[in-house]
Amino acid sequence: MTLGKPRRTGPLRGRPLTLGSLFAAFWPRILGTWAMTLMEIALFALIPLLIGRAIDGLTGGDTAAFVQLAVALAVLILLGTLRRVFDTRAYGVMRVELGKDLARRSSDLPVSRLSARLGMGRELVDFLETELPEAMTALFRTFAAVVILFGFHPALAGTAAAAALVTLTIYGLAHGRFYRLNRALNEEAERQVQVLEGRSIPRLGAHLLALRRCEIRVSDTEGLVYGLIFTALLGSVLFNLWFATREIEITAGRVFSIVTYSWDFVEGALILPATLQSLSRLSEVTARINTPGNIR
Known part of the structure; x- marks a missing residue:
């Protein structure tokens, strides 16, 4: 089987195929997904607090905290959707480049x-x-x-x-x-x-x-x-x-x-x-x- 000799092309450029090399080659995409993940985590952590405040506000006739909760949930839904859409594309590129580079390097294998x-x-x-x-x-x-x-x-x-x-x-x-x-x-x-x-x-x-x-x-x-x-x-x-x-x-x-x-x-x-x-x-x-x- 011949897939051609390994060439120093593409994002990985002959680096060892490791987690560190993937991060070095694709760090803008990875940091983008991590940023959205951390924002999701922070929002999830705030939801119980916002629910408690909304309950206290509604029982006292104040809807401000309830509106804040609704806004936070809407942002959470939007952020979660965008992150998943972005993740599929960002990590899909990594899989393609990793597969191509691995195939070139292992061209002599069965x-x-x-x-x-x-x-x-x-x-x-x-x-x-x-x-x-x-x-x-x-x-x-x-x-x-x-x-x-x-x-x-x-x-x-x-x-x-x-x-x-x-x-x-x-x-x-x-x-x-x-x-x-x-x-x-x-x-x-x-x-x-x-x-x-x-x-x-x-x-x-x-x-x-x-x-x-x-x-x-x-x-x-x-x-x-x-x-x-x-x-x-x-x-x-x-x-x-x-x-x-x-x-x-x-x-x-x-x-x-x-x-x-x-x-x-x-x-x-x-x-x-x-x-x-x-x-x-x-x-x-x-x-x-x-x-x-x-x-x-």
């Missing part, structure tokens, strides 16, 4: 491996388009929750911070295993077209069983890691509930707020290991697509 690597390369752009904005939202939620909990009592924020540290430690210990399992899974994925070309049912069956074994190992590791992480995060919620009711002179409504923000912290913090796992997979993908031959 079609089966090139096809698999094109799919893997798209995962880099998918991460920038979908998972990274979700991680930004989660980080904002966890930070806001910790700040608000600190306003109630420093111990509540300290418990949340400790749970986050445990989460990072658990995932750090599992990172190497995730990398090795994803490497094995990607090896099987690269072989799939070649196996299909052989039109051998026994060989195809062996390939599918190998894929299944790899997927089970990844899933089992995910289950164990998430179980340990979830235990640490839920422990922080239970401690905050106990501490708020036993150690602080506080009303029932404030206890409810503490538990609500503690749970909001849990929901945001759970996105973190998912993002780290994606980075583990992408680190293996990045090494693979930047290596001309086979990785063993």
